Amino acid sequence: MKLHWSVAPSHSHRISPLVRELGLHPLTIQCLANRGYFEPADVEAFLEPRLRLLSDPFRLPQVARAVERLFQAWERSESCVVFGDYDVDGVTSTALLVSTLSRLGWKVGHYLPRRHDEGYGLTRSALEACMERTPMTLLLAVDCGSTSNELISWLQEEGVDVIVLDHHQVSSPPPPAHALVNPQLDQSDPPHGRELCSVGIVFKLIHALLKHGRHLNLPAFASLDLKNCLDLVALGTIADLVPLTGENRILVDVGLKRLNATSLPGLVALKEVAQTRSPIGSFEVGFQLAPRLNAAGRLETAEAALELLLAPDLETALPLAKALDAKNRERQEIERTMAETALENVRRNFDPDRDIVLVEASKDWHLGVVGIVASRVAREFHRPTFILGRDATGWRGSGRSITGFDLAAALRDCSDLLTRHGGHAMAAGVSLPVEQLDAFRSRLNEVARKKVPPSGLIPELRLDGITRLSELTVDHVQELFRLAPFGSHNPSIQIVVLQVRMARPPQRMGREQRHWKFWISDGGTPVETVWWGSGQENPPDGVFDAAVVPELDHYGGRTSVKLRLLDWRPSLPVNSTH
Numbered sequence: 001m002k003l004h005w006s007v008a009p010s011h012s013h014r015i016s017p018l019v020r021e022l023g024l025h026p027l028t029i030q031c032l033a034n035r036g037y038f039e040p041a042d043v044e045a046f047l048e049p050r051l052r053l054l055s056d057p058f059r060l061p062q063v064a065r066a067v068e069r070l071f072q073a074w075e076r077s078e079s080c081v082v083f084g085d086y087d088v089d090g091v092t093s094t095a096l097l098v099s100t101l102s103r104l105g106w107k108v109g110h111y112l113p114r115r116h117d118e119g120y121g122l123t124r125s126a127l128e129a130c131m132e133r134t135p136m137t138l139l140l141a142v143d144c145g146s147t148s149n150e151l152i153s154w155l156q157e158e159g160v161d162v163i164v165l166d167h168h169q170v171s172s173p174p175p176p177a178h179a180l181v182n183p184q185l186d187q188s189d190p191p192h193g194r195e196l197c198s199v200g201i202v203f204k205l206i207h208a209l210l211k212h213g214r215h216l217n218l219p220a221f222a223s224l225d226l227k228n229c230l231d232l233v234a235l236g237t238i239a240d241l242v243p244l245t246g247e248n249r250i251l252v253d254v255g256l257k258r259l260n261a262t263s264l265p266g267l268v269a270l271k272e273v274a275q276t277r278s279p280i281g282s283f284e285v286g287f288q289l290a291p292r293l294n295a296a297g298r299l300e301t302a303e304a305a306l307e308l309l310l311a312p313d314l315e316t317a318l319p320l321a322k323a324l325d326a327k328n329r330e331r332q333e334i335e336r337t338m339a340e341t342a343l344e345n346v347r348r349n350f351d352p353d354r355d356i357v358l359v360e361a362s363k364d365w366h367l368g369v370v371g372i373v374a375s376r377v378a379r380e381f382h383r384p385t386f387i388l389g390r391d392a393t394g395w396r397g398s399g400r401s402i403t404g405f406d407l408a409a410a411l412r413d414c415s416d417l418l419t420r421h422g423g424h425a426m427a428a429g430v431s432l433p434v435e436q437l438d439a440f441r442s443r444l445n446e447v448a449r450k451k452v453p454p455s456g457l458i459p460e461l462r463l464d465g466i467t468r469l470s471e472l473t474v475d476h477v478q479e480l481f482r483l484a485p486f487g488s489h490n491p492s493i494q495i496v497v498l499q500v501r502m503a504r505p506p507q508r509m510g511r512e513q514r515h516w517k518f519w520i521s522d523g524g525t526p527v528e529t530v531w532w533g534s535g536q537e538n539p540p541d542g543v544f545d546a547a548v549v550p551e552l553d554h555y556g557g558r559t560s561v562k563l564r565l566l567d568w569r570p571s572l573p574v575n576s577t578h
Helices: 012-022 026-034 040-047 063-076 088-103 124-133 149-157 198-215 219-223 226-239 246-260 265-274 282-299 303-310 314-349 367-381 407-412 434-451 474-483
Strands: 004-007 079-083 107-111 138-142 161-165 179-181 358-361 385-391 394-400 420-423 427-432 460-463 465-467 495-502 507-509 515-521 527-531 544-555 558-570
Touching: 012 026, 012 040, 026 040, 026 465, 026 474, 040 474, 063 138, 063 161, 063 179, 063 198, 079 088, 079 124, 088 107, 088 138, 088 198, 088 226, 088 282, 088 303, 107 124, 124 149, 149 161, 161 198, 198 219, 198 226, 198 246, 226 246, 226 265, 226 282, 246 282, 265 282, 265 303, 265 314, 282 303, 282 314, 282 367, 303 314, 314 358, 314 367, 358 367, 358 434, 367 385, 367 394, 385 434, 394 407, 394 434, 407 420, 407 427, 407 434, 427 434, 474 544, 474 558, 527 544
Parallel strands: 004 460, 079 107, 079 138, 138 161, 161 179, 358 385, 465 495, 527 558
Antiparallel strands: 385 394, 394 427, 420 427, 495 515, 495 544, 507 515, 515 527, 544 558
């Protein structure tokens, strides 16, 4: 698919003073400016994330009420249950809360809903099963509950108080929880903590509990080191694709350092089976560790992932990690088959004028991987996409969007056709009766035609700047990597290198020969370049400009620059304007 290259403006008048004051390369300053950092103090805070810069945890809405109720439960030896979710954010949140509360003296159990039998979040069937397994007087709903008004009212009638720890949109009116710890309720300008996902909110709650416990001079609270929690916080935050800005940047930056040196048996075992190379960054978490934790919840139940994170020793953890690895391979095969079918269906029937939103459905598709497949289809066709499977009640599935089309808002415009829906602008879940499928597809496209201009259907490749290949030295790329960890709202650095050509013949690589490897040069030392997922595309030819992501390759005690090709185009003559 043809990409529209969008190179960021140079900001030269604002960059030059920063280059002089901070002693950084102009391209590094350009990349920082592209992310909104123009002031020396802001740049320094961004490049040097520190835990001491975290805000007071009691700034989060209703944290004080949650702490008060939890200490009341602690004093009375009440039975508490952490009710989590089956994705990585939900599982890491549950593991962190259960392990910490247990260590500090709470009587605490846990429950994770079964994706296929009980669905997402607080449902009557899941709560009844939870209460039958573990009678309780206090339930902590993690990564869910912000719209569960009727069920939280029912729990109160049953004598169960509820603390909600969540980051999703809150219903109006909000549910009658004893405490609703959700940054969406914050009314300050700008709102505080909106970037946090549930594991970040759990971390803040634990911080608040420790502060209160230390104020009471309780020894167990004084001895617990918060930094030891941050490996799980980094894992859940990266996996949930929330913005890696603000406090999330601090939590993930420090958390990745902790993850690289972790002694938590479950994470040690997970790194071993995933064959993860050090140093572990956001890529390794997102594409190697998180998918293995997610696999259990996608295909059956997330209990195995939670057991792994709570494992007391490596002997217990390794078999669990190996089982998750096997589940992940099973998930990959199911996903591959589903994606091939969905993509073939779209290729056969796609009408670019008619199909602004793609909706594909099959009763044979596995509900656990519909979101991943929706992402693949949306990426290939640059269209908002819903992939739906069937259960006993009708169609159920997930959607993924493109910039400029708010899925959650679109689903609200379709609410009369739907059984259940929720999510946010870029990802959403939906359930609908079997007979409403065609009407749902038609309504979505009707909504999209009003919202998405034709230019919005051309994928944009956003590029940080233009440079010469010879400028991408190891020292310079290491400086650029001070902007890491990369992720949502802090994307990988993407730049254009001008006037390069092949220095050696290109080579096909990969099991299915779907990738290219080659070396490019602008007259200096050739640089290894990989074009992942190029499929049947021919390699670049002649003199060309390359849109690339600079990376560092650590091998055999040596560090070198490596490039990941995103796109290329023939170079214009030297005296032409790019």
